Amino acid sequence: MHGWIGKILRVDLSTGKITKEALDPVMARDYIGARGLGTKFMIDEVDPAVDPLSPQNKLIFVPGPLTGTYAPSGGRYNVVTKGPLTGAIAAANSGGTWGAAFKFAGYDALIFEGKAAKPVYLWIKDQAVELRDAQHMWGKNILGTSDAIRAETDDDAKIACIGKAGENLVLFAAIMNDLHRAAGRSGVGAVMGSKNLKAVAVVGTNGVTTADNAAFEKIVLQARDKIQKHPVGGTGLRLYGTDVLTNILNEVGGYPVKNFQDGYFPTADKLGGETLAKTLLKRPKGCFSCIISCGRVTKVTNKKYAGEGEGPEYESSWGFGGDCLIDNLDAVTKANYICNENGMDTITMAATIACAMELYEMGLITKAETGGLAVEWGNAEVMVELTRLTAMGEGFGKKLAVGSYRLAESYGHPELSMSVKKQEMPAYDSRAIQGIGLNFATANCGAAHVRGYTIAPEVLGTPMKVDKDAVDGKPALVIQFQNLTAALDSTGGCLFTTFGIGAPEYAGMLSALTGVEYTPEAFMNCGERIWNMERQFNLAAGLTAKDDALPPRLTKEPLKTGASKGSVSRVPEMLPVYYELRGWDANGVPTQAKLAALGLAQ
Amino acid sequence: MKVKYFAILRDITKKKEEDWPEPEATVGDLIRDLVVRYGHAFERWVMKDGDLWALVIILVNGHDVRNLKRFATALSPDDVVVIFPPMGGG
Numbered sequence: 277m278h279g280w281i282g283k284i285l286r287v288d289l290s291t292g293k294i295t296k297e298a299l300d301p302v303m304a305r306d307y308i309g310a311r312g313l314g315t316k317f318m319i320d321e322v323d324p325a326v327d328p329l330s331p332q333n334k335l336i337f338v339p340g341p342l343t344g345t346y347a348p349s350g351g352r353y354n355v356v357t358k359g360p361l362t363g364a365i366a367a368a369n370s371g372g373t374w375g376a377a378f379k380f381a382g383y384d385a386l387i388f389e390g391k392a393a394k395p396v397y398l399w400i401k402d403q404a405v406e407l408r409d410a411q412h413m414w415g416k417n418i419l420g421t422s423d424a425i426r427a428e429t430d431d432d433a434k435i436a437c438i439g440k441a442g443e444n445l446v447l448f449a450a451i452m453n454d455l456h457r458a459a460g461r462s463g464v465g466a467v468m469g470s471k472n473l474k475a476v477a478v479v480g481t482n483g484v485t486t487a488d489n490a491a492f493e494k495i496v497l498q499a500r501d502k503i504q505k506h507p508v509g510g511t512g513l514r515l516y517g518t519d520v521l522t523n524i525l526n527e528v529g530g531y532p533v534k535n536f537q538d539g540y541f542p543t544a545d546k547l548g549g550e551t552l553a554k555t556l557l558k559r560p561k562g563c564f565s566c567i568i569s570c571g572r573v574t575k576v577t578n579k580k581y582a583g584e585g586e587g588p589e590y591e592s593s594w595g596f597g598g599d600c601l602i603d604n605l606d607a608v609t610k611a612n613y614i615c616n617e618n619g620m621d622t623i624t625m626a627a628t629i630a631c632a633m634e635l636y637e638m639g640l641i642t643k644a645e646t647g648g649l650a651v652e653w654g655n656a657e658v659m660v661e662l663t664r665l666t667a668m669g670e671g672f673g674k675k676l677a678v679g680s681y682r683l684a685e686s687y688g689h690p691e692l693s694m695s696v697k698k699q700e701m702p703a704y705d706s707r708a709i710q711g712i713g714l715n716f717a718t719a720n721c722g723a724a725h726v727r728g729y730t731i732a733p734e735v736l737g738t739p740m741k742v743d744k745d746a747v748d749g750k751p752a753l754v755i756q757f758q759n760l761t762a763a764l765d766s767t768g769g770c771l772f773t774t775f776g777i778g779a780p781e782y783a784g785m786l787s788a789l790t791g792v793e794y795t796p797e798a799f800m801n802c803g804e805r806i807w808n809m810e811r812q813f814n815l816a817a818g819l820t821a822k823d824d825a826l827p828p829r830l831t832k833e834p835l836k837t838g839a840s841k842g843s844v845s846r847v848p849e850m851l852p853v854y855y856e857l858r859g860w861d862a863n864g865v866p867t868q869a870k871l872a873a874l875g876l877a878q
Numbered sequence: 879m880k881v882k883y884f885a886i887l888r889d890i891t892k893k894k895e896e897d898w899p900e901p902e903a904t905v906g907d908l909i910r911d912l913v914v915r916y917g918h919a920f921e922r923w924v925m926k927d928g929d930l931w932a933l934v935i936i937l938v939n940g941h942d943v944r945n946l947k948r949f950a951t952a953l954s955p956d957d958v959v960v961i962f963p964p965m966g967g968g
Contacts, residue, residue: 507923507933508966516885518967523884527937527960549967550888570967590967729968736966737933741944775966839940 278487279341279790280304285383285405287398289471290331290390294405299384305792306875309340309384311367312766312806314356317387318365319809324816328360328463329445329470331391337378337436337476338386340768344379344484344564345492347785348500348777349770351376351564358817359462360470361447361624361679362697362722365813366462369726369765370436371563372454377434380480392472397437399429400478410474414443417617418452425477437475438465439619444669445469446677448624452616456571456586457563460621462699462721487791495784500567503776508738513570513772514560518590520549521703521731526598528735528744529838530708532701533598534653535630536694536829539705540838541598547605549590556609561586568772574609581610581660588612588622591725594703595626600633600659607656611663618667624679627700629662631680631693640687646672697722697823706830706847708840709734711742711750714850715758717824720810726771728757738775747846751854762810763803805874808858808866812876821864824851879953881908882960890919898959905936906949908959923963933964 277299284297307316314336318324326332335357342350353375359366378386381400395410413424421437436453442465449465450458459465468474486492503509512520525531526544533541545551552572561571575584581604588596588609596608615622629651635641636651643650649658649672665673675683680700681693694701699722706713711730719727730753734744742753760779764771767782783799786792794802814823830845855862859870871877879902882895902908909930913921924934929949936943937960943951953959 507964512885512963512965513967516965520885520965521967524935524962524965527882527940527962528942529940545894548884550885725968731968732966735935735942736964737935737942737944738964738966741932741942743945744942771968772966839937 277301277304277790278485279786280309281379281382281384281484283383284385284387286387286389287407288390289388289392289396289473292407294407304384306802307806308763308766308802310338310343310352310354310766310768311356311369311762312802313385314338314354314367315365315806315809315813317385318356318358319813322358324358324813325818326358328358328363328467331471333358333467335388335464335467335471335473336385339375339379339384340766341786341790343768344376345486345789346565347496347769348503348773349563349566349568350768351566352768352770353378354765355451355459355464357464357467359464359721360466361463362699363817364697364720364722364819365810366464366721367765368451368459368461368464370451370453370457370459371770372457373564374434374436374453374478375768376564377478377480379484380482381478382480382482386476388471388473391470395472395474397425397473397475397477400476401430402479402481413474415440418455418619419617421475422455425475429477430479433477433479435475435477438468439617439667440669441618441620441667442466442469444677446620446666447679448621450619450621452619456616458616458621461623461724465619486789488788491788492785495781495788499773499777499781499785502781503567503773506776509568509772509775513568516549516553517560517570517572518549519547519552519588519593521590522548522593523550524735525704527839528708529835529840530705530735531594531598532703532705534601535599535634535692536705536827538837539708539835539840541603543603544598546603547593547597547608551605555605563770566770568770570772576606576609578606581606583610583613585613585616587616591702592622592626595623595630596659599626599630601653602656602659604656607660611660614660614663614667620667623702624700625663625666627694628676628680628683629659631684632662632676634692635684635687635689640689645675691828694827694829695723696826697819699723704731705835705840706826706845707835707843709744710747710846710850711754713826713830713845713847714750714754714854717826717847717851718754718854720807720814727761728754729761729771730754730757732774739778745843747850751850751857754854755857758807759800759803761803762806763799766802766806801874805876808871808874808876811866815865824864879955879957879959882958884960884962885965886923886963887920887961890923891916901955902953904949904953905938905943905951905959906930908953909949924961931964935962935965936960
């Protein structure tokens with residue numbers, strides 16, 4: 277095989293047995309890799325009703341065929357499992373260099389099953405694979421773990437690991453690789469912790485072969501040229517990072533404030549990418565084979581919040597910022613560092629604090645419970661401390677460790693959790709931007725912007741501008757973006773390349789790389805197949821159409837200020853059209869005809 | 879009217895916002911006058927082939943002119959105009 281290595285590594289943590297299996301070429305063709313292939317393994321091997329934190333769940337690390345090649349930004353991998361935060365299929369996507377190193381070691385997927393009797397880590401050096409004792413590093417943070425493993429293995433080892441949050445089964449624990457990159461959402465780090473698996477360290481010294489190197493080189497160079505000539509992919513993201521979105525979302529009235537009580541923050545500029553670039557930014561940074569470099573290497577010198585690391589991204593800046601009514605970028609960046617250093621998803625952490633602030637202001641959470649902390653709107657010091665407490669598993673942090681839905685539910689107000697499928701919404705108010713709300717409501721992993729980023733056409737105007745307030749045409753737009761993203765995620769490519777290229781370039785790169793002919797239509801068809809397979813998993817896990825709903829605040833409480841004042845989300849109008857266009861019945865269940873057309877019929 | 883600048887346009891204009899004193903009938907009139915004031919560096923981030931660049935975000939009182947009448951969108955002295963160069967993220 278080309279592009280794919282043709283080999284899967286399987287590790288039974290309960291028995292310690294390690295096996296290598298051949299990758300089925302038909303499965304590879306139809307599900308591509310990464311998110312698609314990982315979900316296919318889950319469907320085939322795991323009962324969707326499984327307890328996510330039980331040994332019967334599996335944890336699958338999967339790069340894609342483009343991972344480890346010189347395709348633009350071709351360095352990503354996914355962690356696929358059943359998410360403990362959501363009870364739904366999870367596919368957390370990360371960059372850095374780990375995915376490429378794993379591929380160079382000679383594998384297309386790494387499947388963990390069972391549970392180790394005591395903490396272990398997996399050490400892979402090409403074909404030599406062994407489980408090693410990790411008891412002495414249990415309790416260490418991401419840096420401490422990475423240093424300890426390198427000292428025992430190889431200075432060049434690439435490491436994906438969990439911190440204390442994953443060990444403590446924080447329901448939104450992340451898996452961190454290359455210190456600062458996160459497979460962030462849905463609690464994949466808690467699944468790793470539940471298996472007593474501290475880390476996966478890898479050194480790979482092989483490569484990825486191409487079916488037609490001349491054709492691959494030609495189309496890769498064309499794709500790189502398109503991205504570099506695009507003002508966003510080529511210039512904007514490198515200069516300002518993703519946090520440049522703060523001001524535009526705020527100016528259109530779609531920047532959620534105070535746990536989504538409003539959509540405009542008068543001092544948002546203090547948190548934006550422009551401010552970050554002039555204050556904390558040391559340099560931009562890219563992942564493996566990246567030509568965009570959206571990453572932010574930053575340093576906070578303010579003694580109160582001192583630290584250094586990477587970020588914040590826009591979502592994190594917003595969450596710890598405007599969503600908590602905080603405009604202190606030093607504090608926001610410190611909270612982001614704490615999440616990275618200990619392995620937690622910034623979006624859920626921040627949104628859970630915002631939810632706690634609302635419950636506190638209502639008098640439902642009291643100082644007696646918080647250890648004297650005043651969990652008030654705008655209290656930056658308390659926000660940072662709550663993040664630390666959650667990471668350490670101490671005090672009121674233990675209550676926050678379950679995410680906003682379970683927190684709000686415990687106080688009798690689940691409606692105050694700004695989540696879908698119990699996963700917190702990111703930094704876009706769907707009252708101001710109609711399509712993104714439909715994407716949040718229907719994303720199979722729970723609310724996520726990286727499943728169908730309609731902000732591009734609805735706000736930014738790329739690849740074309742559509743009216744953000746309109747609902748006509750939005751279901752079709754959302755479906756197109758969701759299918760494209762599902763296919764793209766499965767290649768090992770980066771979503772940001774779509775600021776420059778799309779399905780034709782990806783189909784062309786895959787064809788030249790693998791020797792399997794993908795037309796743009798076939799590529800999009802893979803995306804639709806993967807989307808429907810994820811939906812099948814969720815339905816079998818017990819989710820229903822009722823789970824395709826935004827919090828009632830967004831459909832019932834109009835925005836109070838800003839450019840979108842007076843708007844509510846119209847997801848309930850759009851959802852039936854979405855189901856119909858997807859070929860699903862009125863209950864959101866894929867019809868047999870649709871499943872048969874996609875090759876998914878039982 | 880008030881004009882606000884973001885991202886690289888702040889470096890080019892050396893300001894975050896300003897009160898623009900000239901009467902401008904349309905967005906196109908304003909942009910052409912801003913190009914005269916701030917030169918080619920400004921022009922290359924907002925215009926393409928003499929027209930508004932499709933990726934440039936200009937909001938008049940929070941509303942995107944690409945969903946209004948683009949350069950022909952009418953302006954009043956008390957309007958707030960915000961201008962973003964092409965941008966992305968997520």
